[in-house]
Amino acid sequence: MFAALATAVAFSSCETSRDDNPVLSTHEGEPVVNFLNDPVMQDQYIEFTTENEAGMLQLTCSQPEEYGYAASARYKVQVSMTEDFAEFRELNTAYPDCSEITPVNKNLAEAICELLQVKELTDLPEGYYPMYVRLRADIYTELGEVVPNTTYLSNVVAFKHVRVNYLAVWVADVPQDLYLIGTMNGWAADDAYKFYTGTEKNTWVTRKITIPAGESFKVSPATWNDKFNGEAFNAGLNQVGITVGQPYTLYVSQDSSDIPLSENFSGIAQLEYKGGAYILTLIPD
Numbered sequence: 001m002f003a004a005l006a007t008a009v010a011f012s013s014c015e016t017s018r019d020d021n022p023v024l025s026t027h028e029g030e031p032v033v034n035f036l037n038d039p040v041m042q043d044q045y046i047e048f049t050t051e052n053e054a055g056m057l058q059l060t061c062s063q064p065e066e067y068g069y070a071a072s073a074r075y076k077v078q079v080s081m082t083e084d085f086a087e088f089r090e091l092n093t094a095y096p097d098c099s100e101i102t103p104v105n106k107n108l109a110e111a112i113c114e115l116l117q118v119k120e121l122t123d124l125p126e127g128y129y130p131m132y133v134r135l136r137a138d139i140y141t142e143l144g145e146v147v148p149n150t151t152y153l154s155n156v157v158a159f160k161h162v163r164v165n166y167l168a169v170w171v172a173d174v175p176q177d178l179y180l181i182g183t184m185n186g187w188a189a190d191d192a193y194k195f196y197t198g199t200e201k202n203t204w205v206t207r208k209i210t211i212p213a214g215e216s217f218k219v220s221p222a223t224w225n226d227k228f229n230g231e232a233f234n235a236g237l238n239q240v241g242i243t244v245g246q247p248y249t250l251y252v253s254q255d256s257s258d259i260p261l262s263e264n265f266s267g268i269a270q271l272e273y274k275g276g277a278y279i280l281t282l283i284p285d
Contacts, residue, residue: 022069024139026149036061036135036154045128045161048168050230053106057159061098064137064152071139071150072096077103079111080132083156089114090136101135109168118164119171128161170201178204178228180269182217182258189222195271202273208285211265216258219271219280225254235278242282250278 037060046057063073075095080088089111095101112131118124134157139150167174173196180193195204211217219235221228236256242248244265250256267284 022071024071024147024150025066025068026147027066028149030136030151030153031066032155033064033066033137033152034155035064035137035152036133036157038157039133039159042157042159043161044159046159046163048105048109048112048162048164048166050166053104053109055105056102057105057108059101059103059133059135059157061101061135061154063098066152067139067150073137073150074140075101075135075137077101078134078136078153079103079108079115080134081112081115081129083130083132083158085132085134085156087115094138094140103133106168109164109166112162112164113167113169118167118169120174121167124164128163131159131162132156133159170197172197172199176204176228177221177226178233178271179220179222180206180209180211180217181220182211182215184211184215184217193269195269198270204271206269208266208268211261211282213262213264214260216260218256218258219250219278229273235280242280244282244284246281247272248280248282250280252278 039057039059041057059077061075063070067073075098076093077091078085078088079091080086091103091107091111093103108131113124116123116125135154137152137154139147141147176195176197178195179189181187181189185193193206193209195206197203198205219233221233225232225234227233231252232254233252234254234256235250235252237259238249238251241260241262244263265282265284267282270281270283272279272281
């Protein structure tokens with residue numbers, strides 16, 4: 001009799017204890033649930049600039065109760081320029097802590113520029129405008145994979161006054177304050193030797209140029225040591241001269257020397273920023 005009673009109690013305990021035997025509730029689609037808090041900075045005027053790209057906004061939320069227990073949820077930030085989220089961008093980072101959702105300014109500025117279809121600085125709107133934010137919540141496995149049918153979308157909140165004051169997206173064929181400056185153009189900035197943004201991020205190219213053998217040059221803004229790509233820039237000789245068709249790592253310093261060219265060149269000059277270095281390649285026709 002005692003053994004039978006103990007078995008019945010054990011069975012009842014397993015059936016009724018949600019803590020000891022949690023069951024994840026799944027669902028179809030992406031239901032909207034009110035779990036995102038109003039941001040502290042929602043009424044402040046926020047300007048995204050190249051100087052504050054590493055800064056972050058702060059969001060907090062509570063885990064959706066619909067999962068049935070305190071499951072291992074993660075949250076991704078979605079951004080839109082309209083409250084109905086007819087078009088939006090989702091940032092890559094997944095946050096595991098409801099109280100530490102901190103989208104980076106650079107990523108937010110990039111999303112805004114993409115949504116506004118910005119191609120040049122004049123496409124950026126004047127003044128401030130609202131930026132709408134919501135979260136996507138998913139349950140993840142221990143291997144970091146999303147569990148199917150666990151997505152919830154949060155309510156929408158607004159940062160009411162934001163603006164981007166620079167091109168946060170990579171746009172090809174934008175003229176730069178950067179030139180090949182040397183003996184072939186009298187050591188002065190010449191539009192014929194100007195660099196433009198390339199089709200790939202962190203690349204810049206000239207139009208077709210011709211440089212005779214025996215000339216020498218450097219890569220610089222129109223004014224020596226003015227900023228390019230966020231740093232004072234004056235790029236020149238790195239031990240030996242440049243060879244046509246071969247990548248050449250520039251020496252960036254206000255004390256850099258001129259780069260000699262020992263052969264005729266006709267083609268396009270390409271500058272690439274890679275691994276912390278600037279690499280110049282003279283690509284022949």
